[in-house]
Amino acid sequence: MSALRDLYQQVILDHNRNPKNFRVMPDATGSIEGYNPLCGDHYTVFVRMEGDVIADVSFTGAGCAISKASASVMSSVLKGKTLVEAEGMFKDFHALVTGVASSEEGMERLGKLAAFAGVSEFPARVKCASLPWHTLHAVLDGKSRPISTE
């Protein structure tokens, strides 16, 4: 019960019901599709870069509560971050959802993302939480082909 409540925290439920930045971005500098074939989670992540800074992030698509909330929180925390900062957050988030202990400093950097700590208790759901991040990573790496978590 408590593990389940840790997974479906209020922050996650709220972002699932009313996702932030859930829109197409016509002036995106990059976008890519991310797909989890096993459960059918399917998103497109859009990014608009201004020099070294992520000026805007948005997404469209459909999937489970965990993946949608993850995309929503990700899009709101990354706005205004530099590529280096984003890379750091990607690593911290990955450590968080896979249950690797992260430093206090790392936890602080995570902020709202800490709501996803409960995911590590559900190995089958780690891919759901990380799909939007892997997709974003592919956009920032300049990839153009859709990515898959399988």
Add this chain to the structure above:
Amino acid sequence: MHTTTVHSSKAGKAAMANDAEKAGRDLLERFEAIRGCRHHFPLLRRRVNGKPLVYFDNAATSQKPQVVIDATLRYYEEENSNIHRGVHYLSERATQAYEGVRVKVQHLLNAAHQREIIFVRGTTEGINLVAYSYGRTAVGAGDEVLISTMEHHSNIVPWQILCEEKGAKLCVIPINDRGEIELAEYEKLLTPRTKIVALTHVSNALGTINPVKTMVAMAHAHGIPVLLDGAQAVPHMKVDVRDLDCDFYVFSAHKAFGPTGVGVLYGVTKLLDAMPPYQSGGDMIKSVTFEKTIYNDLPYKFEAGTPNIGGGIGMGAAIDYINEIDPASLAEFEHELLDYATKRVAEIPGLRIIGTAREKAAVLSFVIDGIHPHDIGTILDDEGIAIRTGHHCAQPVMQRFGVPATARASFAFYNTKEEIDVFLAALHRVREVLG
């Protein structure tokens, strides 16, 4: 005269009422006997997440009765040895036990000959064998292979690869909104170019029981052979390959209360004899020189290498077990579970059943408005309930119904109405947490 008629009619009614009462009593007794079988399955006694396990993932794999576990163990403890060709005691014992299973399978399917029973790893390998061996000799450029919309990926991909290789065309029989084959469309798709029809007997994603006997007859009217995928049928109903008149029939032991890694391809002698080997090596030969190899007779021509002997013996024990319960009663019992579950889930707001065929096996595939199946699966798991969520290796079915995935509860005879009640309470909780 008039009075007499009334009397005899009354007597007739009374006799009919007696018969009906007797049939009802028999059914109750048979159902009671089936309920008593649950304790044969040791795994069903365990707890998951602190709750008694409710195992509703039977379409993925079934649990194993103690007799199957014991038979496998006994083989390794007392008889383990390589089969065929051995002159020593153990090899003869193991060969006898393993070949004895072939006879059990022959009787289970009512096949005409032992040689028509080929041991494979499972349904997937059985279909691959036919696609590779029969397909590569019978299908050429411009020919067609006919499958249905509701096939498992294992009955799509081998044919797709064959068609790509040969320049042939993969044709697909459409299904209606209930998840039933459209027979009129099927008839139109049977053409002189069609070289084989490969069709599921029971759909794993929808539960639909296809009218396979009729469909085989329709294909045969055009001289086209038919392969039936029986993975979801054999565990739940009596299958008679001669009555169905199919040319190939495949199933896996693990969905039918036996071990993983072993299954059966049934094929009619005439076709099997003409087919080249699928894999080659030991056991499938009569003689080998560097100039020429003479292949073995059926069924060994298709059984290269040391097989899964322990698994085969476990499958034999599973067949003995099913025969004791009586496959016909199982189907009736499971149907009652399905009816009960179907009625109960109607009380969940926003729940929609995917697959509402008139002839249906005990599979309940569903979606709930605004809630992804994956979240349903996680919350049910927390209550100790095992269901499957996703595309069930049948992505074209998901596309047909316009859903990315479904949640699927699939029942076996050892499940109970009380478990369905637990499942319902958990579905209410899903709405509570995510609704």
